[in-house]
Amino acid sequence: MSQPAGVAALRRIRWHVLIAAIGGLLIAGIGSTILVAERQYRELPVVLAAKQLAIATLLGHEIEQAVAVGIPLDKLRGLDDLYKEARRDNPEIGYIAFTDAAGRVVATQGRSIPPTVELLALERTPPGSAPRLGDAGGFSTVAVPVAAASGGAAIGDIFVGIDPDHIRRLIKDRLFDVVTVLVVTAICAVELVLLLLDYGITGPLRSLESWGAEVLAGELRPPRRAFGFRELHDLLRATARAAAPPGSGDGAKSRVPGGGVVPWQLMVRFIRVGLFLFVLGDTMSSSFLPIFARDLATPFWGLTRDFLLSLPVVVYWLISAIAQLFGPPLMERYSHRALFVAGVGFSAAGMAGAALAGDFPTLLAARGLAGLGLGLAFMTCQAAILTHVPKELRTLGIATFTGTFFLATFCGTALGGIAAQQLGFRGALVLSAAVVLICGAFVIGTLGGSRERPMQKVAAAAAGAPAGNSYLRLARNGSFASLLLFCAVPNRMFNVAFLLYLAPLYLFSLGDTKAEIGRVVSLYGIAMAILAPALAAQVDRRKLQRASVVVGSLICALGALAVLLDREHGILIAVATMGIGQAMSVPSQMSLIPALSGRQIANMGLPRVMSVFRVGERLPAFLGPMVAASLAGAFGFERAIAAFGAWVAASAVILALVLRASRAKQESPAE
């Protein structure tokens, strides 16, 4: 018997299924994306030409009227100004030209006018017809004949050319829409494939694998639960009967006290899918909530409108942070499933409340409920992942949490925008509540097999909360405090200040559109989602948590300094490096906590220590945009970003020294 060979075979099957499923999906997705993009590339100028035709007709109408009142074309003045105004109102117009009946150019306006010979060769669009596009000097041009108002002979022709840069920009936007659709579908499909695969095949095989390992270790007990696709379910059931002590009945129903009934990999999959659904529903309203809030905001207590509009976001995040502070006592008393479901309930009630809100205070209360739900669900998911993932894979576990959060945020924001367009804001909020409730049903059905130990929870709850000086001792733990103050807080404050305030406003000041800003900022989430789990696997394998938090912070900081060197690409580099750096540092921060505060964890429990860290990291984050606004106002955007980068870099250096000293202390023989 070779156990590693069995594990390798199991991995092989998993890879085969993944390659088949994801390969099929990718071929279908990329194929359809290319087809859709190609079609739109061909058709977009034609669709846009309808507007140019309307403009050309209107401009032609002005000339018709002038000629009708007896002004000869050669005496007509002001056409240049008229065209200039038309171009100012419609920036996509590259040029406008008017030629008389003899083909002489009478008036033009634009950055470059095609040669007259090319203009005259264009096909004209007859009145009332669909626009006919032709190419003149690289511009897609609509040519419209201008007839005398009385219906007489043609006076001339008017030409309106679409700026090719505008078409390229629109095609880029459309392509981004198409790629977004592909990415959102692929993410959801891969999550579903992995869930089916892990529940139907990999999970039962893992169960058999761990049962085999237990038997070889001398633990002759049946597998804990029969599940999976039929033959595997039957095999587990038969194995349970075979392994049950004679006369003990059906072994498939037996459970080991305190043990999980499904393998940890499958339980983490369930938590991941639950978290994905929760965040998907929760973030569906992100794209339109500020606009929805404007509908309801009516000034009260003398508060300014801008301040009021920030309240739904502030209330939501503040309550989610506070909920995590009060979470640990609940975790000692209630199961992960119960707390997650409670989070789902609050969140769904918050979404439904927002959908029904008739005034601003009701909306605020609803957002508070949603924040409470988010806080409970977040705290529970992190605790559940740390409970199930083996200690040596904690960074990977947290990275899984982080990656799932960003993947779901990307999908939720994209789908929420479409839902709001189709169903309206209130309809989209109801849909969000429905998605969150589906998450609740999933969690009820799957998290029952958790390996938490209810008896231990009751005992911990009975023992009561730790004394206040336990928190003081935690604060005095130099390594823990340094990790919080020199890594978590600067990184989080910079993150919030940069992604929510500095980067969007700076890009806007450079002339980028909302869509372009959204694309640049979304790069952070994509980098986090893809890189966090991949890097975490390496960090766990090589035990590089300490190096990872320091190097990650430095990468993030160096990227921020790039804005001083290159205005155009600096922000892109800063966003990307923040994604890469924080993909390295964020999961490692959480997995370092047990190593840095072992005594306090023994005294207070891991959930309490984690909650102190989380709240300590999140509460100051609210200051981020305020500090950013002050710095940007005083020194400009580039220097404000660079100042944050310098702060993160200096903090990382201090943290490196502290961690080095703490490691030396741990390794010293005296200890």
Place this chain on the structure above:
Amino acid sequence: MRVKLAVVVSAVGVLVGSALAIGALNSLYFRSFLIDTYDARLLATATSVRDVYAEALALGVSIGSFAGGQRVVDETLASNRDIEEIAVYESQGAQYVALPRPGVGLGEPLPTAWARAMQREPGAQFWPISDQRGFGVLVPIANTFNKTVGLIAFIQDARVIERPRQQFDRFLLESGLWITVPLAILLVPLAIWAVLPLVRLLPSWGRYAEEFAASVAAGRAPPEPPAPQGGDPLGELLAEPYRRLAARPPGGSAAR
């Protein structure tokens, strides 16, 4: 569901579901793009009509008493068959009320949803609007002091985007079928190949486990595990534990 069937159904189901999702989302995105594009087209016409009213205001003629305005509106309606309605509103205090037009009485207030759109973006150059007939734009009419004293709403028939949208949807459906059907057919053997090492020997291991359990229950000596075969993941996972199980002493205590 049997492993082979479950894998095939899952793979094809996820593929078809993804194709449907891609098609539906692309269609929705395209619809939104069409609305923006047609709004932009309408805006060109709306701006020119609005300018006529603004010029009248500059000459001291109020919106309500500008007789030439209705002629411009009628001409615009006549030359743009897609425009369903043009409604002119004049400010009266904090409210905007409609000038008379067919089917609408004088003084009818601005629809609440449109007023909300204005409230959301008070400084906008236009507001996208919609009602049961279609969608369009609402443009402000400003006086010489740049104060908004009136509004013009242009509504175009929702059907204007139906033709390009239907063409696009037909294209999505056709290309979706061209991609999905062959791929689904290809995916069936591929999915079976993926789990073949597992399902090939799964029945024999299932039978063995049943026989083993029956032997234990009947107090007989358990059978030997199936003969090892190359690339048998179940054999690698189960053969030795079952041998160890078969060797356990009567009563089932741990055989460490």
